[in-house]
Amino acid sequence: xxxxxxxxxxxxxxxxxxxxxxxxxxxxxxxxxxxxxxxxxxxxxxxxxxxxxxxxxxxxxxxxxxxxxxxxxxxxxxxxxxxxxxxxxxxxxxxxxxxxxxxxxxxxxxxxxxxxxxxxxxxxxxxxxxxxxxx
Amino acid sequence: xxxxxxxxxxxxxxxxxxxxxxxxxxxxxxxxxxxxxxxxxxxxxxxxxxxxxxxxxxxxxxxxxxxxxxxxxxxxxxxxxxxxxxxxxxxxxxxxxxxxxxxxxxxxxxxxxxxxxxxxxxxxxxxxxxxxxxxxxxxxxxxxxxxxxxxxxxxxxxxxxxxxxxxxxxxxxxxxxxxxxxxxxxxxxxxxxxxxxxxxxxxxxxxxxxxxxxxxxxxxxxxxxxxxxxxxxxxxxxxxxxxxxxxxxxxxxxxxxxxxxxxxxxxxxxxxxxxxxxxxxxxxxxxxxxxxxxxxxxxxxxxxxxxxxxxxxxxxxxxxxxxxxxxxxxxxxxxxxxxxxxxxxxxxxxxxxxxxxxxxxxxxxxxxxxxxxxxxxxxxxxxxxxxxxxxxxxxxxxxxxxxxxxxxxxxxxxxxxxxxxxxxxxxxxxxxxxxxxxxxxxxxxxxxxxxxxxxxxxxxxxxxxxxxxxxxxxxxxxxxxxxxxxxxxxxxxxxxxxxxxxxxxxxxxxxxxxxxxxxxxxxxxxxxxxxxxxxxxxxxxxxxxxxxxxxxxxxxxxxxxxxxxxxxxxxxxxxxxxxxxxxxxxxxxxxxxxxxxxxxxxxxxxxxxxxxxxxxxxxxxxxxxxxxxxxxxxxxxxxxxxxxxxxxxxxxxxxxxxxxxxxxxxxxxxxxxxxxxxxxxxxxxxxxxxxxxxxxxxxxxxxxxxxxxxxxxxxxxxxxxxxxxxxxxxxxxxxxxxxxxxxxxxxxxxxxxxxxxxxxxxxxxxxxxxxxxxxxxxxxxxxxxxxxxxxxxxxxxxxxxxxxxxxxxxxxxxxxxxxxxxxxxxxxxxxxxxxxxxxxxxxxxxxxxxxxxx
Ligand SMILES: Cc1cc2nc3c(=O)[nH]c(=O)nc-3n(C[C@H](O)[C@H](O)[C@H](O)COP(=O)(O)OP(=O)(O)OC[C@H]3O[C@@H](n4cnc5c(N)ncnc54)[C@H](O)[C@@H]3O)c2cc1C
Numbered sequence: 001x002x003x004x005x006x007x008x009x010x011x012x013x014x015x016x017x018x019x020x021x022x023x024x025x026x027x028x029x030x031x032x033x034x035x036x037x038x039x040x041x042x043x044x045x046x047x048x049x050x051x052x053x054x055x056x057x058x059x060x061x062x063x064x065x066x067x068x069x070x071x072x073x074x075x076x077x078x079x080x081x082x083x084x085x086x087x088x089x090x091x092x093x094x095x096x097x098x099x100x101x102x103x104x105x106x107x108x109x110x111x112x113x114x115x116x117x118x119x120x121x122x123x124x125x126x127x128x129x130x131x132x133x134x135x
Numbered sequence: 136x137x138x139x140x141x142x143x144x145x146x147x148x149x150x151x152x153x154x155x156x157x158x159x160x161x162x163x164x165x166x167x168x169x170x171x172x173x174x175x176x177x178x179x180x181x182x183x184x185x186x187x188x189x190x191x192x193x194x195x196x197x198x199x200x201x202x203x204x205x206x207x208x209x210x211x212x213x214x215x216x217x218x219x220x221x222x223x224x225x226x227x228x229x230x231x232x233x234x235x236x237x238x239x240x241x242x243x244x245x246x247x248x249x250x251x252x253x254x255x256x257x258x259x260x261x262x263x264x265x266x267x268x269x270x271x272x273x274x275x276x277x278x279x280x281x282x283x284x285x286x287x288x289x290x291x292x293x294x295x296x297x298x299x300x301x302x303x304x305x306x307x308x309x310x311x312x313x314x315x316x317x318x319x320x321x322x323x324x325x326x327x328x329x330x331x332x333x334x335x336x337x338x339x340x341x342x343x344x345x346x347x348x349x350x351x352x353x354x355x356x357x358x359x360x361x362x363x364x365x366x367x368x369x370x371x372x373x374x375x376x377x378x379x380x381x382x383x384x385x386x387x388x389x390x391x392x393x394x395x396x397x398x399x400x401x402x403x404x405x406x407x408x409x410x411x412x413x414x415x416x417x418x419x420x421x422x423x424x425x426x427x428x429x430x431x432x433x434x435x436x437x438x439x440x441x442x443x444x445x446x447x448x449x450x451x452x453x454x455x456x457x458x459x460x461x462x463x464x465x466x467x468x469x470x471x472x473x474x475x476x477x478x479x480x481x482x483x484x485x486x487x488x489x490x491x492x493x494x495x496x497x498x499x500x501x502x503x504x505x506x507x508x509x510x511x512x513x514x515x516x517x518x519x520x521x522x523x524x525x526x527x528x529x530x531x532x533x534x535x536x537x538x539x540x541x542x543x544x545x546x547x548x549x550x551x552x553x554x555x556x557x558x559x560x561x562x563x564x565x566x567x568x569x570x571x572x573x574x575x576x577x578x579x580x581x582x583x584x585x586x587x588x589x590x591x592x593x594x595x596x597x598x599x600x601x602x603x604x605x606x607x608x609x610x611x612x613x614x615x616x617x618x619x620x621x622x623x624x625x626x627x628x629x630x631x632x633x634x635x636x637x638x639x640x641x642x643x644x645x646x647x648x649x650x651x652x653x654x655x656x657x658x659x660x661x662x663x664x665x666x667x668x669x670x671x672x673x674x675x676x677x678x679x680x681x682x683x684x685x686x687x688x689x690x691x692x693x694x695x696x697x698x699x700x701x702x703x704x705x706x707x708x709x710x711x712x713x714x715x716x717x718x719x720x721x722x723x724x725x726x727x728x729x730x731x732x733x734x735x736x737x738x739x740x741x742x743x744x745x746x747x748x749x750x751x752x753x754x755x756x757x758x759x760x761x762x763x764x765x766x767x768x769x770x771x772x773x774x775x776x777x778x779x780x781x782x783x784x785x786x787x788x789x790x791x792x793x794x795x796x797x798x799x800x801x802x803x804x805x806x807x808x809x810x811x812x813x814x815x816x817x818x819x820x821x822x823x824x825x826x827x828x829x830x831x832x833x834x835x836x837x838x839x840x841x842x843x844x845x846x847x848x849x850x851x852x853x854x855x856x857x858x859x860x861x862x863x864x865x866x867x868x869x870x871x872x873x874x875x876x877x878x879x880x881x882x883x884x885x886x887x888x889x890x891x892x893x894x895x896x897x898x899x900x901x902x903x904x905x906x907x908x909x910x911x912x913x914x915x916x917x918x919x920x921x922x923x924x925x926x927x928x929x930x931x932x933x934x935x936x937x938x939x940x941x942x943x944x945x946x947x948x949x950x951x952x953x954x955x956x957x958x959x960x961x962x963x964x965x966x967x968x969x970x971x972x973x974x975x976x977x978x979x980x981x982x983x984x985x986x987x988x989x
Contacts, residue, residue, distance in 0.1 A: 034950075035949060035950050036949045036950055040943065040949055041949075042681055042684060042685060042944070043681075043685065044657070044685040045684065045685045045944075047944075047948075047949035048947065048948050048949060049948060049949055049950050049951075050948040050950060050951040050953055051950075055948075055955070058949075061657070062647075062657065072957075076699065076701075077699075077700075077972065078699065078700050078701035078957070079701055079955050079957045079958075080689070080697070080701040083689045083692065083693070083697075083701075083748075084660070084689065085659070085660040085663055085664070085685075085686075085687075085688065085689075086657070086685065087626075087656075087657050087658045087659035087660060087662075087663060088656050088657040088658075088659065089625070089659060090625065091656065093657070094659075096659070096660035098688065098689030098690075098697050099697065099699065099701070101660060103660075
């Protein structure tokens with residue numbers, strides 16, 4: 001959390017800007033990193049991992065499937081997707097953003113209500129009870 | 136151009152409708168050469184007399200008004216209130232007001248309505264003797280009611296019984312005294328009258344028929360004694376005369392216009408009196424020797440007269456159907472067409488069930504082909520069908536008795552089939568809505584009965600046509616290929632109400648089991664929170680156990696209210712808004728420590744904004760230590776019980792509203808429901824807690840508490856309605872228990888009590904029957920269900936901060952103690968607020984918190 005002490009003249013700066021979430025990964029390319037024990041993610045819920053400054057939402061489905069997508073919800077500008085309700089629409093696993101209820105497909109990050117705002121997805125694996133994510 | 140001076144006498148329901156019709160024809164009055172003056176004797180512009188009785192259940196005079204603000208402020212139109220016309224001078228086309236002023240007219244419209252007839256009984260002018268016609272009459276009745284324990288209505292007609300209900304609702308011992316041998320002589324026959332009487336008496340109103348009041352004198356045990364012609368007597372504190380109405384034709388009589396044999400200004404088919412410059416419309420007019428005591432024929436006359444004055448010679452009044460259906464104190468009564476069988480050769484067919492107290496009669500033409508009339512008492516479900524058969528001359532089936540006999544196997548009877556009706560058939564006669572108009576509204580997108588009602592106004596007055604209107608809706612939707620389903624979502628082929636039933640009856644305690652037994656797929660953000668809410672309403676298990684946590688909306692999951700930047704707010708419970716200095720200091724200290732934005736809410740408590748997920752348990756640990764509990768601001772559950780300061784401090788208060796509010800808030804806190812629930816408790820009728828804008832409103836009276844339900848502020852404000860009066864605390868709580876549980880059982884997903892009530896077939900009377908009279912026999916069950924929820928309450932935050940597994944979940948990052956750097960605050964007026972996107976950009980540049988923007 002950051003608090004600016006000087007009140008900024010809000011009206012002075014008009015245009016909305018892209019959010020502050022860091023863009024693609026550093027030049028070195030993605031690397032596999034351990035995130036948490038699998039029991040730390042209750043079935044059909046998500047957690048958020050901070051990997052190299054990037055926020056990644058990791059979900060565990062009741063059938064054991066694991067998915068990782070960006071945590072940033074481009075439709076609300078908030079980092080909240082790990083806190084959405086997990087379910088399916090027409091059999092396709094999705095998470096619903098808690099802010100304005102946009103649905104994102106867990107498999108490919110596509111947004112059902114707004115195809116212009118897909119999310120990056122990340123490889124995820126379970127190794128000896130530990131969840132690993134490539135980011 | 137010569138202006139035609141048009142004067143309307145009377146600004147009642149029909150007089151006002153006349154002006155509306157005139158404006159529809161001539162939107163620009165001066166351009167049409169019209170100068171219109173409306174003279175009304177009452178102190179206020181036209182109001183809805185038909186719903187006058189709702190004044191007693193909380194509808195204000197303003198809400199009853201039929202006149203939109205500014206309506207009479209337009210060129211060429213003038214409304215004068217408190218202006219009684221004293222005489223008409225036809226020789227020179229002038230009239231004189233009571234204050235002596237003289238006005239000239241070219242055309243005059245009389246819309247003076249009628250007055251209540253008071254039999255010439257000695258003593259009728261005594262104090263606390265009333266009539267039932269204007270808002271002022273009702274205010275006077277209210278004042279008398281407040282200092283009375285008993286009341287008598289003279290007259291057992293339609294209005295008399297409505298009035299008896301008002302007295303009973305005021306908590307008075309109520310009697311109805313009728314001159315004739317039965318109630319509602321005009322509408323029902325002997326058999327129907329007998330059943331009606333028994334039903335009304337069962338509801339605690341005493342009926343005395345064949346009583347002719349001879350005199351009213353001082354009473355020994357009450358204010359008055361009514362002495363009857365047979366020497367018997369009855370003592371009572373107040374009396375309301377409702378012994379019929381008489382046309383107000385005195386102006387016409389004095390200027391020698393023709394008057395009908397039973398009173399009323401004689402009019403022709405164009406609503407013209409015996410003087411071609413004078414029209415009469417509404418209850419003051421007599422057409423074909425008939426005076427019409429209902430509003431619909433008056434509206435029709437208003438339309439005809441407005442057209443005729445504008446030169447439309449073809450418009451004609453052709454009489455009116457006087458069929459009526461009403462619910463009197465929860466008893467259905469309907470009368471259709473020739474109810475008494477007066478047509479020559481008419482045959483009747485009667486069904487009486489003295490056990491269930493139902494009476495039904497058909498009147499059939501001599502050739503047995505057509506329905507002439509009907510009487511229904513105790514169950515009027517067939518009203519709409521029978522009325523349409525009568526009005527449209529639809530051929531009777533082979534065995535007409537089947538129309539009123541209960542279906543043998545208990546299955547629903549085949550109705551008339553709305554397809555049989557012509558498009559022109561008027562289904563809602565109160566608002567003159569035809570089947571064709573309903574079909575058009577469905578074609579324009581109305582999908583629910585609520586939408587259809589607001590699009591067409593059908594069913595919004597007496598509600599008698601709602602079953603038929605629903606049939607038309609469903610038939611039309613089906614025709615358009617719209618599947619009529621109330622399924623919650625793709626995972627459950629059930630409505631919320633059905634799921635609730637399945638959970639309770641099946642003893643289902645987890646979402647997995649519910650999905651397995653009644654659904655498909657994984658569930659979604661629609662059905663999961665609904666299931667969570669139902670499970671909590673039924674069993675009240677901890678909402679954050681492993682099965683249920685994943686069903687919860689983010690708000691319930693983190694026991695806070697998510698804000699647009701993903702941070703949360705925390706609201707500790709401050710029952711009834713009563714808070715100690717120590718508690719205030721504690722909240723202030725905690726808010727300061729975590730630098731939270733604080734704001735007083737509309738529900739008399741304090742909201743603390745700007746907490747990140749990982750801060751919530753820390754903040755709540757301190758709040759719990761300071762003695763606070765969760766305020767459930769995040770839940771679809773009881774929010775607050777707002778109160779005024781009450782009799783403890785206030786010089787007007789009559790009861791301790793704060794104490795009551797605290798007890799209610801503590802009783803229902805944590806109760807999960809289809810939507811949020813708000814209460815209000817006021818210590819007197821000044822209503823400072825605005826209880827009538829709440830789902831449950833409690834208002835103190837001298838004798839106990841009045842209970843109001845189904846109010847709402849917010850997007851679509853709705854006044855709460857009076858459910859019961861002068862309850863003691865134990866009864867009040869029982870009635871609220873039943874009301875809330877019945878709502879939880881039957882409402883749709885995210886349906887506030889106000890919309891639930893608007894969609895409840897049978898309306899307020901049905902709700903009263905279920906809650907107060909236990910007509911469904913559910914009372915004890917509903918109370919027991921509530922007792923379970925109340926008994927198993929536990930503060931969710933207190934549990935959460937003791938649960939290590941849960942605390943591990945309440946972290947911003949699973950693998951780091953960092954905070955979300957996308958949550959940025961700016962100071963304004965001494966507190967934090969979320970930074971705008973532009974401000975964030977500045978911040979990131981200046982302080983370089985963004986690590987890798989490579
Ligand atoms: C409690 C109650 C319940 C009812 N329920 C129903 C129902 O369910 N269905 C139904 O169809 N009908 C019902 N009615 C009847 C309905 O209200 C009337 O049919 C309707 O109001 C008639 O309209 P009107 O304009 O003719 O008369 P009113 O509405 O009475 O208006 C006449 C107006 O003229 C004014 N006036 C009279 N003389 C003068 C004068 N000399 N100078 C100036 N002004 C004057 C009066 O003060 C009054 O304001 C009910 C009536 C009451 C009282």
